[in-house]
Amino acid sequence: MRNTAWQKQVLIVHPDLRILSSYQSLLSGNNFSVVVARDIPTTLLAITQHHCDLAIISSSIAEAGDGWTVAAVIKMAFPRSFIAVLAPGQDVLTLQAAINHGVQEIYDSEDSPDEVVKAILSSSTRNEAAADQTRVSHLQ
Numbered sequence: 001m002r003n004t005a006w007q008k009q010v011l012i013v014h015p016d017l018r019i020l021s022s023y024q025s026l027l028s029g030n031n032f033s034v035v036v037a038r039d040i041p042t043t044l045l046a047i048t049q050h051h052c053d054l055a056i057i058s059s060s061i062a063e064a065g066d067g068w069t070v071a072a073v074i075k076m077a078f079p080r081s082f083i084a085v086l087a088p089g090q091d092v093l094t095l096q097a098a099i100n101h102g103v104q105e106i107y108d109s110e111d112s113p114d115e116v117v118k119a120i121l122s123s124s125t126r127n128e129a130a131a132d133q134t135r136v137s138h139l140q
Contacts, residue, residue, distance in 0.1 A: 007033040008053040013043045013070055014086070015061055022113040023056060030121060043070055052078045056120065058109065059087040059094075068097045075102035084120050086111075 010032045012023045020036045027034050035050050037043040040061055055074045059067040071083050083102060086109040087094050098106050105123055107116045 007031055009033050009035065009051045010054040010056065011035050011037065011043070011046055011050065011052045011074065012056045013037045013061060013067065014056075014058040015039070016058075019058075019113065023117065026113055026117045030117070040066065040070060044073070047074060047077050052081045054082045054084070054120070056084050056086065056116070059085050059097075065097075068101045068103075071103050072101040082120070082123070084116070084123075086116070 008031075010027050012020055012027070012034060013036075014020050014023070015038050017038065020038065024034045024036055032054070035046050037046050038061075043061070052074055055071070055078075057067045057071050057074070059065060061067050061070065067085060067087075071085055074081060075083055082104050084105040084107060085098065085101075085103050086107050087097075088109045090106055090108065094106060097103075105120065107119065
């Protein structure tokens with residue numbers, strides 16, 4: 001049994017088991033404790049039972065656009081979490097949905113999980129460094 005006390009927690013929500021498995025493998029290899037969900041009820045249960053430092057969510061879980069609402073719920077439950085949504089294309093409506101639901105990053109759903117994980121790890125590291133700098137400047 002691994003000690004997960006020091007690992008960041010990630011929630012991956014996607015209806016495709018193959019894609020879930022790819023993200024789970026990549027993130028576990030990067031020292032994350034991974035929870036996966038394929039539907040909204042399982043996602044809501046996971047939110048009540050696990051902390052979430054990072055969430056990767058498909059914009060369409062059971063139907064088109066329902067992932068945005070899931071992103072908003074996760075952001076409300078874990079306001080400091082890094083939320084990324086996988087969406088087909090990035091038009092003005094997609095960007096507006098991201099703003100409305102507190103999403104930090106949008107990735108094309110056609111991008112490989114490897115590309116998305118590399119980009120998320122880079123983005124979340126930059127965001128943590130900026131947050132740490134903000135905390136330090138408030139203390140001075």
